[in-house]
Every structure is written in C-alpha cells, then in structure tokens.
Amino acid sequence: MAKQTFEVENLSLHYLTRFGDKIRAVTDVSFTMQEGEILGIAGESGCGKSTLVNGLMGLFIPPLYPSAGDVRVAGESLMNRTPEEVRKNVLSRKVSMIPQGAFNALNPTRKVKDIAADVIAAHEGGTDSTATNARLMERFQLFFGKETARILNSYPIQLTAGERQRSVIGISTLLNPQMVIADEPTSALDVSTQKVVIKMIFDLLDAGIFKSMIFITHELPLLRHVANNIAIMYAGEFVEKGTAEQIVFSPKHPYTKALMGAMLSAEAGQKDRKPVAIEGAPPSLAKEIVGCRFAERCPVVRPECRQNKQEIRMFADRLVRCDYAE
Numbered sequence: 001m002a003k004q005t006f007e008v009e010n011l012s013l014h015y016l017t018r019f020g021d022k023i024r025a026v027t028d029v030s031f032t033m034q035e036g037e038i039l040g041i042a043g044e045s046g047c048g049k050s051t052l053v054n055g056l057m058g059l060f061i062p063p064l065y066p067s068a069g070d071v072r073v074a075g076e077s078l079m080n081r082t083p084e085e086v087r088k089n090v091l092s093r094k095v096s097m098i099p100q101g102a103f104n105a106l107n108p109t110r111k112v113k114d115i116a117a118d119v120i121a122a123h124e125g126g127t128d129s130t131a132t133n134a135r136l137m138e139r140f141q142l143f144f145g146k147e148t149a150r151i152l153n154s155y156p157i158q159l160t161a162g163e164r165q166r167s168v169i170g171i172s173t174l175l176n177p178q179m180v181i182a183d184e185p186t187s188a189l190d191v192s193t194q195k196v197v198i199k200m201i202f203d204l205l206d207a208g209i210f211k212s213m214i215f216i217t218h219e220l221p222l223l224r225h226v227a228n229n230i231a232i233m234y235a236g237e238f239v240e241k242g243t244a245e246q247i248v249f250s251p252k253h254p255y256t257k258a259l260m261g262a263m264l265s266a267e268a269g270q271k272d273r274k275p276v277a278i279e280g281a282p283p284s285l286a287k288e289i290v291g292c293r294f295a296e297r298c299p300v301v302r303p304e305c306r307q308n309k310q311e312i313r314m315f316a317d318r319l320v321r322c323d324y325a326e
C-alpha cells in the first residue's frame with residue numbers, strides 16, 4: 001500500500017474576532033494524502049481555502065484557532081504547538097507553502113541568495129557561506145540555467161514577476177519538504193508565465209525534490225491537468241472529493257456542477273457553451289448553519305435540505321455531501 005504522508009481528521013478552524021464574532025471558516029474537513037499524490041482544492045473566494053492551508057501547516061496565529069480535529073505529517077501531529085516550534089521543526093522540511101504573492105513573500109532589502117541562505121541557516125544552524133552558495137547555485141540551476149547567478153544576486157525588485165515567483169518556489173523547496181502546498185501559485189501572473197511556473201513545479205516533483213502536493217486554485221479546468229484528485233470546497237466544507245476525471249467530467253454535487261458550469265472552457269471540452277454564473281452568495285460563516293450550506297443557491301433544493309445537515313459520504317465512487325446527488 002502507498003505510504004500515507006498526510007492525514008487530516010475532522011479539522012474545524014475558527015477566527016475569533018475582536019468584536020466577539022466567531023467565523024467558522026473551515027468545518028469538519030477530513031482527508032489523507034499518499035506519497036506522490038497531487039490533490040487539487042477549488043472553490044469560490046472566501047470558502048476557506050487559505051484558512052485551511054494555515055491549518056494544514058499547523059500555523060494557528062490569532063485570531064485563527066483550531067476548534068476540533070487533527071493534522072498529522074508522517075504520523076506526527078501538528079496540533080498544540082507554538083507557531084515558533086512549527087516554523088522551526090515542520091515548515092520547509094515537512095510541509096512547505098508556495099504563496100500567492102511572491103512580492104510579499106520576499107524581503108525587498110535582501111538579495112535572493114541571502115533570503116535563501118537565511119532559510120538554510122534557520123533550519124540547519126550556522127552554515128559555511130561557500131558551501132551554501134554552491135548549494136544554491138546547484139539547486140537554482142535546475143530551473144534558471146545560465147541565468148542562475150544573475151537571479152541569486154538580484155534584489156526582488158530587479159526581477160520579473162515570473163522570476164520572483166520561481167525564486168519563491170526555489171526557496172520554499174530548498175529543504176526538500178515531503179509535501180508542498182501551493183495556494184494559487186499562478187493567479188497573479190500572465191498566462192505564459194503561469195505555464196513556466198507550473199512547469200517548474202512539476203519539474204521539481206519529477207526530480208523528487210518534493211513528493212506530494214496540494215494545489216489550490218480558482219481554475220477547476222487547470223486542475224484536471226495537474227491533479228490526481230480534486231476536492232471542492234463550499235462555505236468551509238468539502239462538498240465533493242474524487243479523481244480529477246470524476247470531478248471535471250461527471251460532477252455529482254449540485255455545487256460542483258454549478259462550479260463546472262461557471263468555469264466552462266475549451267479545455268473542459270465544452271467550448272460551445274457559455275459560462276453560467278452561480279446566482280446568489282454563500283452563507284455567512286459567522287452564524288451556525290442548519291441544513292445544507294448550498295441550499296439557498298441550489299437549483300435542485302428540496303424542503304428537507306434546509307433542515308437536515310448533509311454528511312459527506314461515498315456516492316458513485318467518490319465522496320459527496322448531498323443526500324440527493326444524482
């Protein structure tokens with residue numbers, strides 16, 4: 001059996017605001033990942049993707065609190081640890097994140113090679129600068145080729161958006177983490193740069209520099225090309241999880257169907273149809289929600305859906321959170 005590298009069990013995450021509100025950003029998320037797996041997570045803005053990412057890295061920085069559940073990397077729980085402990089012992093080595101905005105992720109006053117050297121020093125203690133430089137040259141050469149020296153000796157402002165994002169990816173994966181979480185790694189880039197960045201991520205995966213990945217994006221059709229499995233999130237919950245093929249070509253949850261309709265593209269093989277917007281808005285996460293969270297927008301809603309909480313269960317060989325899925 002393939003090795004399970006990452007286990008998430010009934011994870012719920014809340015923001016407790018200064019005004020006393022409790023925002024239930026993530027509710028009861030469970031999944032496991034195996035070595036080599038690429039899991040795509042898609043859902044509308046505000047559905048809890050980035051909050052989930054923080055939870056998956058064990059980064060609970062107020063006002064974010066875990067209210068239930070567990071996250072384990074290689075069998076080791078990330079719960080009940082301080083952010084400092086997580087940063088030192090877990091991040092970069094076990095789980096590493098590729099953030100959305102490369103500009104914010106790089107200290108503008110330091111050269112790329114110094115930012116990268118800091119990551120090595122923080123995890124491995126005092127290091128010899130000649131050895132570090134040689135190590136950085138070797139790693140960055142994999143994706144920057146003859147541009148490597150220029151990139152390493154530049155300040156972030158001197159690089160193009162694509163070079164910056166690729167530098168961030170190079171730095172995030174320096175310590176060969178077991179798993180990488182990419183939170184919309186290409187959303188701030190133009191289409192041709194997006195391709196270069198995606199190729200780099202997959203080159204690193206092919207080279208065995210990291211073994212598994214969670215890839216978060218608004219673009220469901222893109223996930224068909226990059227992910228083995230896809231989870232669809234709505235209002236803090238996973239509503240459907242299956243293979244990329246199942247989710248893209250035969251979605252079962254009414255929200256997944258609506259999302260696919262809203263994202264129709266030539267890539268999904270439906271170039272003759274026009275995208276259909278999903279009417280309405282997701283429910284407020286500040287209140288306890290009774291019944292199905294998608295009920296207000298669901299085209300096939302029944303009276304029971306507003307009363308009965310929907311549990312995620314196996315249906316048509318994948319997980320679906322809808323008693324009336326068909």
Ligand SMILES: Nc1ncnc2c1ncn2[C@@H]1O[C@H](COP(=O)(O)OP(=O)(O)OP(=O)(O)O)[C@@H](O)[C@H]1O
Pocket residue numbers: 015017023025043044045046047048049050051052063285
């Ligand atoms: N610091 C915070 N305090 C209170 N609520 C927050 C905080 N950060 C996020 N939220 C709320 O938590 C919910 C989930 O937000 P999150 O950023 O995880 O969504 P997302 O799916 O990543 O959205 P996007 O696609 O826009 O990046 C939203 O309702 C958001 O308003």
Ligand SMILES: [Mg+2]
Pocket residue numbers: 049050051183
């Ligand atoms: Mg986000």
